[in-house]
């Protein structure tokens with residue numbers, strides 16, 4: 001059952017990290033004003049994969065309800081960081097807590113509250129399969145090997161969230177790459193996650209799918225879902241982003257925590273026009289954020305524009 005959360009701004013102690021290679025200081029606060037744990041708290045995280053030291057002392061707290069964009073050059077460690085948050089790669093050192101549950105200790109981790117859409121994979125299966133079947137598979141786990149009686153209804157709802165309800169009975173091999181990506185997002189959404197992690201959802205997808213994704217994330221944001229999205233360029237998602245963190249060689253180079261106390265995004269701008277129109281129809285028109293396109297990934301600083 002989805003938790004009934006409000007958008008009370010988090011009373012965290014997060015501060016912007018200087019645009020230096022020095023790691024951010026440890027967060028002393030582990031609960032917000034309402035007594036809730038942050039969605040994610042990472043302290044001094046190091047990850048080594050093979051001979052590579054991939055993450056080198058990450059400190060990061062993600063407040064419940066926040067939309068955080070994780071940026072950085074190829075190989076900077078973005079995917080490794082989100083996979084560590086999902087427990088898919090082990091920490092060599094440091095601590096990761098998800099909704100207060102320590103991932104290293106593996107006690108009471110609320111896996112059902114997490115949704116993950118990995119970096120672009122092809123949804124097109126070898127066998128013929130409908131969008132609805134792909135999405136319903138998101139309900140399966142090691143305990144449930146066959147979808148339950150409400151799986152079809154839930155799958156159609158999830159496909160509705162990505163604008164593909166009418167295509168639910170179509171074979172996914174008929175879908176464009178962008179539509180397949182949306183099917184995979186629906187597969188993550190069918191569990192109604194409180195924390196959604198999406199790795200590079202804009203890569204190589206058409207404009208319509210990018211716009212549909214912006215609307216989907218806007219709706220999720222309005223419901224209080226915490227979103228971590230790995231991006232190379234915020235693009236159409238820029239208006240939705242509360243905070244930008246830039247990784248560089250496994251360290252936090254920049255942490256734009258400006259919006260952390262005041263999310264949702266500030267008034268004054270809008271979603272891209274077509275996404276905005278669509279969002280308004282759904283009653284989820286979002287206010288915009290500053291120009292994230294002006295962020296220099298090398299320095300972690302914004303341009304003057």
Ligand SMILES: Nc1ncnc2c1ncn2[C@@H]1O[C@H](COP(=O)(O)OP(=O)(O)OP(=O)(O)O)[C@@H](O)[C@H]1O
Pocket residue numbers: 049050051052054072073074075076077078079080081
């Ligand atoms: N299993 C592994 N074993 C050894 N090194 C790895 C492994 N997985 C990733 N790496 C290395 O870790 C570094 C970070 O990889 P990661 O995929 O996290 O970066 P990224 O920022 O997500 O890159 P991209 O934007 O290209 O997806 C890279 O140098 C990569 O080669």
